[in-house]
Amino acid sequence: MKDVFLAVDAGNTKTWAGLTTADGELVGLARGGVGDIYAPAGAEAAKAVVLSLVGDVLDSAGLSPSDIKHAAFRLAGVDWPADAQFWSATLEPRFSDLSIKNDGFALIRCGRLDGQGISVVLGTGAALAGRGPAKEWALSWWLQHPLGGAGLVGEALRAVYLSELGLGESTKLTAVLPPLFGVSTPEEMLELTTKRENTFSFATLAAHAPSVLALIEDDAVVAQLVDTQASRLADYIVSLAGSCGLEEPVTVVAGGGLLREPGAPVFAALRRTCENRELNLDLQHTQDPALVGALLDALAEGGAQPTEAVRSRLSEAARAHG
Template sequence: MKDAFLAVDAGNTKTWAGVTTADGELLGLARGGVGDIYAPAGPEAAKSVVLGLVGDVLDSAGLQSSDIRHAAFRLAGVDWPVDGEFWEAALPFGSFSVKNDGFALIRCGRLDGQGISVVLGTGAALAGRGPVKEWALSWWLQHPLGGAGLVSEALRAVYLAELGLGESTKLGAVLPPLFGASTPEEMLETTTRRGNTVSFASLAAHAPSVLALIDDDPVVAGLVETQTERLADYIETLARTCGLTDPVTVVVGGGLVREPEAPLFTALRRTCSRRELVLDLQHTHDPALLGALLDAIAEGGADPTEIARTRLTQKLK
């Protein structure tokens, strides 16, 4: 039997697990819920999701954990050594790695695993790998980024406008109904009172409605511009810290930038160009699980090839 490699990509909205051979034959695939140990449900719930999916994908492939040559876990919430230790104690494999989910997309840009990934989904995850070091910046991101960050800032813009401290914005009419409210004041109470059900995922779900106003509302355009300026700052920091040389490969993907024409990706390209950053800025449709599977192959001692990537891409569409 060919060597098998397993990968898990866990986020704040969904988690994917897959098993592949080194030449890109997808042996099993499973999908589940939130796998972030920092999510409201807590670490035990995240562990249950991840381990459940591992069991499901091994069953679908007709394999045991002992059949896996190497496993790569790319998990939201792996921010500190203690987080890695939590997972290392729970995972039933002899050879595996645990890293922040920000690393998952890097091999979607370059098969050698060098470069920077920018994952924009419910939140944002950024990571870089170069000749000097690899580094995940996700836990540094104090600024609101990704879909949840964009909507959080949009809510703030509405409240500032109501107070006469910010520009008037169409968001004041668009956002309240999305939160079951009729006025900005009612929306503020709905989203902040005790027992409210607002989460990162529920905020991010309204990001498309905010982005739809980008051409008609200067406030929204400004929010997008601010997010891309912050992303460009982090890209520069990662490139410098990881020892990456120009042109730096930066691969961008995630639910908030599904298409190359997505407003946030277009704005990021414009920002990086204006700042004269020397980048190979790539948009990818590929799911982060693809990069995680390629990581598993590489870390397991096999060379991921273009043929393997192509085969996996076709199966994961």
Template sequence: MRDVFLAVDAGNTKTWAGLTTADGDLIGLARGGVGDIYAPAGPEAAKAVVLGLVGDVLASADLEPSDVNHAAFRLAGVDWPVDEQFWRTTLKPRFNSLSIKNDGFALIRCGRLDGQGISVVLGTGAALAGCGPDKEWALSWWLQHPLGAAGLVSEAMRAVYLAQLGMGESTKLSAVLPPLFGASTPEEMLELTTARGNTFTFAAQAALAPAVLALVDDDSVVAQLVNTQAERITEYVGSLARTCGLVGPVTVVVGGGLVREPDAPLFAALRRTCGDLDLRHSQDPALLGALLDAIAEGGATPTEATRNRLTQKLR
């Protein structure tokens, strides 16, 4: 029997599980819901999603956990040692060999196969991580400015309120955003999203990012919001590079739903702010990097042919 490697990429919108051989033959794939233990549904719901997908993907290949050579879990919400311990208690009895890391690490091997560099995943939120000769470090969610799709919309809402108070520049967002919340005025939008018993969620907020970005060429406030997020990301990347001992040119791989295309406004802004960094855009799902992690950590050597084969299957 060929060695088999499992990877899980769990996020705030969706979770993927995949099975591959060392040469990149994708033999199982499953998708499910939110796998973040900090999500509103709580840790038990996240655990059910992850374990359910692991069970599904193994069953699809007629395999048991003991058949897996190595499993790489890249999970949103692994921010503190207690979070890793939660998952280790859950997963260790099932697998002979595994690693558990924040989902920010998942994209790194989409940039460099040796697993060194920095990843910036801009989806519902933002996950940033670096691996270098000195250290590997995931930039805690709690340290960050509002980033990613939800962060962009949050800042856009703030811009509307500041404009309403006469403390900020007038913006087309004042007319565009409230109706998307089922409101007719900024005041109604504020109440709908903050009053007791409101059902407004992080994912719902992130889903409005395309409507904000649609104004980037016609509204100076939106353009500045995009530029500010790019500047902040660049500063965090610099901190990660210094902490991890990475020296230039540092490879920074950027992906996620907010920058799905190479000409996405935020990626264009990052090109302007990232200077001499080796900035790379990835349209590959983060699961690809997690699968390459599983292969490498399991004792095999992922090659360009392996990556290309997995890329074709996953796309």
């Protein structure tokens, strides 16, 4: 039987588990809910999601944990040593050869197969990580600004409220956002999203990011919000590159729901910002799901060095499954 490798990409919106052979054949795939131990449902709920998906994908291929050559777990919320210990206690009894890292690392090999470089993943939130000669580092709680879809919409709400107070520019967001929340006015929207026992989450906010971005050509406030997020991302990229000891040009691979399309406004703004600052980067865009990078990690860590052909095969198969 061919060696089989397992990867899990767990996020704060959805979680994927996949199985691949050394030649890039995707032999199993499963998708589920939130696998982030910091999510409102809690660590035990995240553990249940991850273990259920692992069980599902193994069952679909007729395999058991002992059949896995190497497993790469890329999990949102692996931010501190205690988080890694939580997952180690859960997973090490099941798998003899595995790695557990923050989900920010998952996309790096979609940029460079040797696993060196920086990943920028923008979905509901943001995950940035780097790996170089000096060290590997996921920024996690070091990210000090609202980023990703939820960050963008949160800043859009702030812009509306400041405009209403006469402290900010007039913006079309004032008319666009309240109906998206099922109300008529900014005041009703503010009450709805801040009152006791409100049910709004990062995912709820992020769902409205496309509506905000749709105004970028017609609203200076929205354009500024996007440029601000791009500028902050560039700052973090520079910090990561220096901390990880990466040599120029630094490979930066960007993906995730907010950057999924090649013409994504935030990616265009990031490229423009990096060019204006004359940063020596190889800035790449990928439409690959982060699971592809996690599978490449599983192969590389398990002794089966992935090739471009393997990456292409996994990419095609993963995209076909959405």
